[in-house]
Amino acid sequence: MFDNILLGLNIAFSPGNLAFCFIGCLLGTLTGILPGLGPSGAIAILLPLTFKFSPTTAIIMLAGIYYGAMYGGSTTSILVNIPGEAASCVTCLDGYKMARQGRAGSALAIAAWGSLIGGTFGILGLQFLSPYLADVSIDFTPTEYVSLMVLGMVILVYLARESMIKGLMMAVLGLLLGAVGMDLISGKERFVYHSITLMDGIGLVPVAMGLFGITEVLENLETSLRRDVYKAKIKSLWPTKEDWKRSAGPIGRGSVIGFLLGILPGGGAILSSFTSYAIEKKVSKHPEKFGTGMIEGVAAPETANNAAAQAAFIPLFTLGLPANIVMALILGAFVMNGMPVGPLFISQHPDLFWGVIVSMYIGNIMLVILNLPLIPVWVQLLKVRYSIMFPIILVFCFLGAYSLNFNYVEVVIMVIFGVLGYVFRKLRFDPTPLVFALVLGPILERSLRQTLIISEGSWSIFVTRPISAVLLVIAAALICLNVLSAFKKMKARRKENKKTEVASPVRLS
């Protein structure tokens, strides 16, 4: 372990990697602060640029954007009451109220320190757990991979806010899109229709840029966000003794909750921040005061979302499976750099793994320094009009998609997915499972076909192998749970309807 950390220090402290770690953190903070572009959008836009870097540098920067956004998101939530990033939504509730009461400094400081503690806890878990999990998963055959991917998609869909059927439809659509292009085993073209661009398949970059970059622009063009920037001077940016005392428990619990939920596929930062807030409200002696400016309501979610952001790297580094959409994009970066990620990844590329780990420690410290003293600068940035921001996003989207193959068709694909993404959002079809499945699709197909060849066409292999069977049983149980709860809700609604029919004199007449 000590040798590995030394190796990581060596890599992370090289001037290039240090600079890109800083750039990643800075861009992450910006994405977190500026509403209208989340970390997935920023990473999708910057993916093509990273092809020119070494994989280590690319991952260090992309990871920096992700956890940087978690830090930055709290600033806008507290000062403007608009979450710059979805995981910071819940911070608005108490953070903004604290700012209104003249305690913006305390809220910002506890958010930053909580983030640092939660983030560090997450990295420690990632550092110590990953090598062991990788050892366990080394025995995984294509059969277990198929079951694991199925479970991953089911969990992702299960935890999604929208309907499970819609989520599954999006995941299946993503798998179909992943099948476009040349079949790797037979060499036959599938759904290509004589298009040279489609021969290589539908790329992750134009799809992700479209669904997260262009869709965001279209959605923001329809509404205008009201920004009421906090104008009073921010006093002390250091939490008081009392603040620390009240926040210690929430930070501790937030770290653990964030870490555990971060590992889960589909969990990630958003779920963990909401869950930790809900738990704090439950354990508090004054739950009624939540939403009125309780520091616990800032400390817990901000700690949890950072712990989750780091923990999400565990399934990626040990199994090659992304836990959330940002991880799916980072997996895409690995695949496009020609680096397979899986159980052997840590032993085959210790430089990358330990370099990224150490860079995360450095990045977390950089972020506290970036976020606290520079708050006045970030506040000024919030005043930037959307008419200036969206052309920048558009330019990067057009440049990024075009630079993939220097082909305008990639840009057309991106715009088509941007428009589709807008329609999906309006119809409440969450596009996240689609991108997730698009990344996993080719791996799933290869593993499925390998399994069927091994088993000579017998599907029973999925239930006769114990790990695979357990994974599939969990997936089936989750689907059943969802169906059952839907039935229960339907029954309850019917009862309610009947009651109102009886109670309503108009209907009776």
Next chain:
Amino acid sequence: MAKLNLISAIVFLLVSMWVALESKGLGMGTLSEPGPGFYPFGISVLLLVFSLLLIIQSLIKLFLKNDQEQEEQKEGEKIVFSEGLQDAGFGFEKDKIKRVGGAALLLLVGSLLLDTLGFVLCMFLVVFVLVKIIERESLRFSTIIALCASVLPYVIFDKLVGMQLPQGILTIF
């Protein structure tokens, strides 16, 4: 909502049927030696099943005439974040559709004409129209932003980084 769900489910159903037919034509192979059409066919069957389920669900909801607001709100979503945060909302509104539809069409035309018009002209026109007409900014502001969004990236990425962006009809200069 149930109506929109029904329409989208029918579209997905048609897509799944089309993919299934195309996949069959690709060659299904056998279970022990799956062909190139095997996987997309299986996936299209799944899509077909889910689309049918959504159709049934939507029809039941239409039949029961449930209140759409009630049905959509899950517990986690009940938190009202702030007066400043606006929900993107469900469905389409006429005014918004005009703005977004126009912007989407412009982006689509812009991307199709990227090679013909060239990066600079294409980005200038797209950004200018969006800022001036959709965002209703002044002529001066829109021109400055459009120039910055077209000429600056061209100078940086084409001339300095050497990315070779399309020049289109501007090659004549």
